Amino acid sequence: MSNTATHPSPHRVVIVGGGFAGLYAAKALGRSKDVTVTLIDKRNFHLFQPLLYQVATGKLSPGDISSPLRSILSASRNTNVLMDEVTDIQPETRQIVLKGSTLEYDSLIVATGVSHHYFGKDEWASVAPGLKTVEDALEMRRRIFLAFEAAEKETDPEKRRAWLTFVVVGGGPTGVELAGALAELAHSILKNEFRSIDTTEAQVLLLEGLDRVLPPYPPELSAEAEASLTQLGVTVQTSTLVTNISDGVVTLKQGDRTEQVQAKTVLWAAGVKASAMGKVLSEKAGAELDRVGRVVVAPDLSLPSNPDIFVIGDLAHYAHQDDKPLPGVAPVAMQQGEYIARLVKQRLKGASLPPFRYSDGGSLAVIGRNAAVANLGKFKLSGFPAWLIWIFVHIYYLIEFDNKLIVMTQWFWSYFTRKGGARLITGEEGMVDGELAPLSVEREKEPVEV
């Protein structure tokens, strides 16, 4: 349908992307009578990405950390949810082009986020899956649990060890959480379930290019995190670059030393690149992009070249606070979404707002059962207290109450039983004996950005 009707009286806000940024903008605009909202996403659900690693390691189901966008926004009668994909923007006529239709806007909010990238080595995608979508998480889950099944059947000790070696590339929050959960799987959850292998002999290797894990955190918390990981059974290797991933072999470089690790399972938790909308905004609306393709925004999160287009969330490069761009984390996205909603309402009254300012409530990363690190500004916590805070913060933010209840039940139960309930190997069957395609390329020496 082509919305080329006469300009309707309410201000038309179009939001592209139903992640934290887009959803929080939509929610904050949902009760306004002065605007109509159209939220466009190619998926029909909002995904609580910070818990995606728990899907990858079989603790939660995708449905536990997702909520249908329509359901979240059903009470906002001014809001229309559209499952579609934006293919182009025409700022001169204030239109966006969808698959098979166009849509007019008065204010356009772009919040399409980022995906992982492989520093130019896209071939690694097939051997070292990343963790951005539900499908990514299910692919990781499939590989992880197939590896244990294959090891159980393998009689050659060397091959068996390769099946029981898990390499996590990238020591940011995702990598730390993944490695911790993998170690817990091997050393606790799966311990009594195999007959031929001893799962506690599995090796989990966490690789980080910089000199400590959780680089955005204060050094003392990085040290705490590394100690907790080591105690869980993770081998942490910092200042280490991956130079090659091929046919079950990961090649590492630590200073001048080169090492080869036989590992059948490689999980990618390093590097982000901007979604395709960044490029569209650059070509069509004169947006400036940073090195990874994120859109450089003005202090009010609009495009300097076009005040009716806003970019928020992970896709935005906001450099007007501190000396570096804001991190790509959920709290920044939520606050930006709410800021834009206020700004749009203010503008309708002819007023404006002071520049966006991120209020940092602290950051958290969980390492395993009873272990986490929390950076709350003045307070730096680790161990059990940080873990408790982590649990409560995540439950609090799980958008819909039914999800909160389910996840709480799952966690409560798995805390006491040490079982993981969602360990299904689904998708393509019978890949146990499948070998990974050989690859041999060298990675560019970019710093790892997580």
Add this chain to the structure above:
Amino acid sequence: MSNTATHPSPHRVVIVGGGFAGLYAAKALGRSKDVTVTLIDKRNFHLFQPLLYQVATGKLSPGDISSPLRSILSASRNTNVLMDEVTDIQPETRQIVLKGSTLEYDSLIVATGVSHHYFGKDEWASVAPGLKTVEDALEMRRRIFLAFEAAEKETDPEKRRAWLTFVVVGGGPTGVELAGALAELAHSILKNEFRSIDTTEAQVLLLEGLDRVLPPYPPELSAEAEASLTQLGVTVQTSTLVTNISDGVVTLKQGDRTEQVQAKTVLWAAGVKASAMGKVLSEKAGAELDRVGRVVVAPDLSLPSNPDIFVIGDLAHYAHQDDKPLPGVAPVAMQQGEYIARLVKQRLKGASLPPFRYSDGGSLAVIGRNAAVANLGKFKLSGFPAWLIWIFVHIYYLIEFDNKLIVMTQWFWSYFTRKGGARLITGEEGMVDGELAPLSVEREKEPVEV
């Protein structure tokens, strides 16, 4: 690994298939010191199939109705779980052939079940998915929720109606439950979530070849079920055969009358065919097969041609009780699994057992919120009491306690909120505008077997 070592002292039981039949046999043999058990399944989880339709309609996640086989059997130290596929049997040497290895048995229990079939029209599989596996359920879920999304975007009234028409083929328990859940989705759960369409205008058509729904149940319960379905908004058409499914059009035949229904979503709940192991047993072990490929078994569930091979569950055709073979339902499978375990133990003592006898505790089918039918022999219930029984029976049988707790929470919550929590459209993206491949074949006039 080839297990061609000398005969070990414990009796080696090999079970193929981790459904209700195989799993209950394994559980009952799990504490015996006289046997070792190897349970082989191509999946790593047991699936609670009776609730699969709730995954297809977005109420539960696959993880909620699955339990890892290793986890269920981890306490049985005599039991080995193998994720593998049986490709052949060699009864003369008492060996089964797996992918890449062989395994010796003393007693072989085959419980590989059935899949759906299309009465010779296998092309229908791509346009009318069935409901046997997790992947099947996710495919149904994807199609159902994509249909609503496509309808929301469609401006042509006729095409929109086709997106909002759902045809369920087969009026057995699965078809009745699917149709009821679909009507609930359209009339209640999704009611306030769309802006362009009125989901309560969706049409759910339930087709049954025989003269009433739930043919295996007493006629008065069939009538109750039909009344409940009609009240929920389902259009029930009995004595109706599907003669063609092609490009969004289902052709029906009711007596001499032919009708064409424009429907984008067709769900298959009719017809079963035996799994491939039936044919292997027939070729290699002299088993007799019935019309749909199930294995005709002796009164002790063994093959008349080979007393060391047993067939149980849906794959077995057991005709030594009543005038017709036992139905392919979970209670029969569980009881057969437990019977075989007892029989194997008795045989080791040189004793035997009287023929297997199914003790029918009753049958249940749920139609929707607060509505079900229950046939408890003397008691025939419908409505809310039957629904309550249905809830408790299903929770009771959900094998692991963690699943019970989660499912109970989900149901409890969705009962009061009328929300469905797991409505993700996953897998191949952007199929909204995809058309179904045209097909034009006529269905054989076999009676519908559910």
